[in-house]
Amino acid sequence: MTDNRRKFLKTLSIGAAGALATPTQIWGQATTPLRSALTDLQSDDISETYWKTIQSQFHFAEGLTYFNNGSLGACPKPIRQATINFQNTLDDFPSKYMWGGWKDEIEEVRQKTADLFSVSEEEIALIHNTTEGMNLIASSMDLQPGDEIISADHEHTSALNPWKYWQQSKGVKIVTPTLPILPKSVEEVVDVYRKAITSKTRVISICHLVNTNGMILPIKEVTELAHEKGILVAVDGAQGTGMFNIDLKDIGCDFYTVSAHKWLFSPKGVGVFYARQDSQKHLKPLIVARGYEDTSIRRLENYNTRNLPEVLGLGAALDYRNAIGAQKIHDRTYELKHYFRDKIKDNEKLVLKTPELDSLSAGIQVVEVLGKNVQEVKNRLFDEYGIDSRPMSKFGLNAVRLSFAIFITKNQIDTLINALETISE
Incomplete structure (x- = not known):
């Protein structure tokens, strides 16, 4: 029995998986493909050739051109591989890595996420998705009839229903003002919220970028307006984060929640929750397990067991993003937006349903093909050209939603426009 045990331990120590290696060594082994890819990304080059290199690191089904990142993002090949490696490490020695073996590495992911938003790591919880974050906020609020x-x-x-479920039965009223489809200024949007506020308003729940027509909402200006009256601001940041630069310290909102699988290109199933330090007193965990007495923001992510490889995969995705450069990604987003809009602006059959100002839109643009039903347009784009998009029919849009992620090239936009022009005939 003793000899068998010794043989087993020896196997663990020298096995191919290196199960008894230190977490730091495991991290290094798992991220080798990523570090190799980062070498190709760290460049001042902003040419189309550079962005084709980025494109080559995303793998899609044969014949598919993916303009639907606003629905669900893709994960670059190096991040996929790193996450698989983390999963293999966990399965090679489950108890070691589920409970404590990756503690320091998880904290590094928290710090990287905090840096993304220019906030403290003590204001970041690593959750599952935006929907969980909105439920966390809505269930925590001690509102009165x-x-x-x-x-x-x-x-x-998924941002509205948590308020309905957790608060409407208590006699809390949800006020639903109407936003303009094509506002000409930021102030026009701010004024909608200004007029909706009453002496009974306690929370403004607002998305950073609406998923319907890609309009950016002025979170900073609405927050300033709200805080003057003691109103909390909760932001659904699912569509904005990763698309353009976001400084939450400057914005000033109380809560901000994100699905990292969209514009951060992380593995599916991991999200980010931000709570301003002095607003955390309002929050209660959705799930209570051992360690619930923790007074830090970590109490909001206390699941006992979870898919930690996804969390580490988020850290790898942030490394990938940082290698490219946040400002470069921000600039590329607007470069593609302008390229698309300029190309179709003189075509009377292609009508943009997204605000023009850069302060009011970015990497999601919505276009109607006049005289055509949006579902027909969506189907023809896919069936005839392999282009995936999202049909938007609410609010009279009748338009396809197009997402310009960093793996999209100008050649692909040219192909898209040619397809739209053919369909419009």
């Missing part, structure tokens, strides 16, 4: 929540008409269902 007659209190009001402002949630405009373009809010995502």
Whole structure:
């Protein structure tokens, strides 16, 4: 028995998986493909050749051109491989890595995430997705009958329903102002919220970028307006984070929640929750397990067991993003937006349903093909050209939603435009 045990331990120590290696060594082994890829990304080059290199690191089904990142993002090949390696490490020695073996590495992911938003790591919880974050906020609020929540008409269902479920039965009222489809200024949007506020308003629930027509909402200006009256601001940041630069310290909102699988290109199933330090007193965990007495923001991510390789995969995705450069990604987003809009601006059959100003839109653009049903347009784009898009029919849009992620090239936009022009005939 003793000899068998010794043989087993020896096998563990020298096995191919290196199960008894230190977490730091495991991290190095798992991220080898990523570090190799980062070498190709760290460049001042902003040419189309550079972005084709980025494109080559994303793998899609044969014949597919993916303009639907706003629905669900893709994960670059190096991040996929790193996450698989983390999963193999966990399965090689489950108890070691599920409970404590990766503690320091998880904290590094928290710090990288905090740096992304220019906030403290003590304001970041690593959750599963935006929907969980919105439920966390809505379930925590100690609202009274007659209190009001402002949630405009373009809010995502998964951001609105938590307020309905957790608060409406208590007699709390949800106020739903109407947003303009094509505002000409930031102030026009701010004024919608200004007029909706009453003495009973307690929370403004607002998305950073609406999923319907790609409009950016002025979170900083609405937050300033709200805080003057003691109103909390909860932001659904699913569509904005990773698309353009976001400084949450400057924005000033109380809560901000993100699905990292969209524009951060992380593995599916991991999200980010931000709570301003002095607003954390309002929050209660959705799930209670051992360690619930923790007073730090980590109490909000205390699941006992979870898919930690996805969390480490988020860290790898942030390394990938940082190698490219946040400002370069921000600039590329707007470069593709302008390229697309300039190309179709003189075509009377292609009507943009997204605000023009850069302060009001970015990497999601919505276009109607006049005289054509949006479902027909979506189907023809896919069936005839292999282009995946999202049909948007609410609010009279009748338009396809197009996402310009960093793996999209100008040649692909040219192909898209040619397809839209053919369909419009």
